[in-house]
Amino acid sequence: MTDKKQNQLLDTKLFKKLIQFVKPYKLVFVWVLVAVILLALLGAARPYILQQAIDNNIAKKELDGFLPYILLMGAMLFAEVIFQLLFIYYAGWLGQTVVKDIRIKLFDHMLSFKMKYFNNSSVGVLITRAVTDMERIADIFGEGLFMIFRDLLTMLVVSSVMVWMNWELSIIVFLMLPLVLYATRLFQKYMKKAFEEVRTEVSNLNSFVQERVTGMKILQLFTRENTEYRKFKEINERHKQGWLKTVWYNSIFFPIAELSSSITIGLVAWYGGLNTVIGQTASLGDLTAFIMMIPMLFRPLRQIADKFNTLQMGMVAANRVFKVLETTSQIDDTGTMVASHFKGHIAFQDVHFSYVPDEEVLKGINLEIEPGKTIAIVGATGAGKSTIINLLNRFYDIQSGSILIDNTNIKDMTLKSLRSQIAVVLQDVFLFADTILNNITLNDKSISESEVIQAAKAIGIHDFIMSLPNGYHYNVKERGVMLSSGQRQLISFLRAYVTNPSILVLDEATSSVDSHSEQLIQNATDKITKDRTSIIIAHRLATIKKADKIVVMDAGQIVEEGSHDELLKKQEGYYKNLYEVQFLKEEVA
Template structure:
């Protein structure tokens, strides 16, 4: 039953993979047609050899022999040409399909909720997008169509062999059960080893991506030896999985050669006796049959291997389709596409949990009027960043309602809605590329003049001009060659260039030195001017200008109001936080 179910799943997957080849129907038809043509063309060659020996050499018909030789050469040329186009067509088809599939997978990943990335290692997603999709190519280049071509050749060769000499054919087929058994065992063993290989590749990619990204932490805590030990274990398991598959190949092919040699020996022994007795087997048939045997055994050898390639391609496709079928996409059914937002934000009794029933936000209600600035403070884990995440619809709330300009945010077109919001994070992420590309994110709508004007307004133009190449300075991965303050300024320029209606600053000054903080503070004042802003900050000195301050504790609003009002509350949380920071500054001086 399980085997039957598995076959159904395989056929379903195969159908889904082939459905992606519809745009390349002409290439598929070409490959399939060539697969059909190759079988008779290949099989005709040894038959022509038999005819040349029996009908022309013994008859001393030199002119006829010459004509047959020319036909044989032409047939060889045609076979080579067809085989070239067959190999090219199947690989062209496979590469075209996986090219489209990569785009589809990447587009899908960019639309997934952050919950997917919270629970899925980046290396796993990379494996799905690169290694697994590449393996799907084998379904076309070394799998289904090639298997069909081999099976057609096998049937055609057997038919011609029986037509040429049914006695010799039966003798040759006496070893066939052993070959079929060996092929079946080989197929099953290699399939399991390939599954282990794919699993270990995914684990290795995830491990390497995580450790290389976190190499600074690895070196800071001097844990290179421990991480090396873990990598050696993963690497050893991966190597062993590959060695197991190699072992099966190393055993299978010599066994096939032995069975093939035994079949050839039986054929020569029986056929020679029959030919000498002139009892049915001709000398031409005896010469042609070794070629037939090679053509018979070659597809059987390759069918087992190609079937494994097909199975592994289907295993990889199952993983890729499981990713595509992830239902973690944000529902984007809104039809409102705002060109401009006033920036009126309302949270009405909002409850949110990353994993139910553990609510991170509980009954959150507040309002930010157009053009106002709201500062959010609270201890780590109080839910400050979560408010930003749900406002941007990175996650969906379980209860309550969030409105912008009086409209539930679910009614907005997601892309249009997010274009009107900009976030500046504490940990600024910069891509490999120029400063200009990191500011505009390669969006052609923004000119260099707009970027320069924004940088001057923020106060970042001077430092950018001092970089080698200025705005064309090549930023290393994650901005490793720039200071924290420089990366932060670039992110501010990016936010200003996109001209958002709602600006969110998530602890943008928490890792900045006091000297740079004044520059950053000036940039913040320019950024929040005339637009609705939400600022999350640990340094309370940076949020005095906010219209209102919201104090969070364990996902609940504890206090809400202007700076001066909150300082008047006896034993208030904000007052205690402010006095604590003021005291720390005083002691530092």
């Protein structure tokens, strides 16, 4: 933010964005404002009623007419309680409802981001935006904005009543206000800076903890516990120091505000008492009413400063959330063709692509895959094999060239229909903390449990699933930690198979699984690739030899194509060398 924005009491541009989410609930918003106005009027009316009771009855020692004042005070207190209840409830309801809508929009927006955005963003920070920052935005309505408006209105009404009742005593009160107002303004300014620092450190803390908990196994394997412990202490210390700044500012401001209120009451009691006894320009009722109203004038100032902290935290959080909402990192989904089923003809035509500008990963790829055929892509790490998968699913857009499926550019298809026809089994299998059944169907109600069971039997993994407690309803916990890597891989094969895709992409990884799981995976691979266009990033010789065509990649280019036997006949060929180094021992074994 610029310094100018830092000094603003309220970022009006940002506030207008928030108000857009209030519009569907404008009736509730209006009723909350009505409750605020009535609370301010009722609060200021009570001292006036008390002043009348004292001057007309107590001072004169007359009982006639005293009871109506008491009954009126009681009715006003009862009404104030009712309106206070309605105000607190519906202000909170409005805040939580608005936040629900913003959170839904934020999550929906994040779902459409390119993979590049997630690669460059901290998971902990994104979680903070979607959860913690949202609660701060809710406080804008529940504890910030309406509370400030109520306090300001109360001050305005009380000040007017003071002037109307006794202008001389009002001057004494108003002489102290500039000091408190100046202190309040300074307090607001420094608290906003402090809260921005706190929010930054909260994001850092969330990000650090999330990453370390996720990678705890690595930390323990490499005995990095002490190092990470020291790093955590440093981040936690910065977080504490950020909060201590807010505590320090509070400890300075609130005693000043309280002292100002007490001094003002003392001056009014002294000057008003003299006038009551000597000059008779102020009545006993005036003096009592003013002593009652001074806290009603100064307390809102303290509350405004306190609630302004809440408002500032909410606005800082809202600014962070809207930055994510306004991030344009989506794949251009302007295609109009809805792909219902592919024959499976795929063509990469002079495709150039780079994750980072001027660092090409694919350098003019030309590749054709016939319908129903299986190709295996081999090559060294970083050759561009996985990039082929990312581009086919349009996780990224190419810089030049074209990718066609059944002679139609994939950019002309809707993203949803394109991806629904392509199933991908990744090397790094991700499972949610849910049942095996839900991890397979991903809560797609159109896929029944019986269909899942039938598919599992078809690819030969039904017995493995039934061997687990509760079978298909076994909860695999977070990231599937209750299963081995081979078992997770089998679940991912079944997840792909039940969708009955037109095109299948496999990042086949069996190097770290036991021989039994490997055999099951190989059988599953044979089953799901049969009569289906399949692209396999191959890690095992058995899969490579079964492929209809082998594509050999090196440094972002296709250097060789052909069958296993054809490529081995090429003297000094890239594949032959790769085979002798990587695969020959496997074949001999």
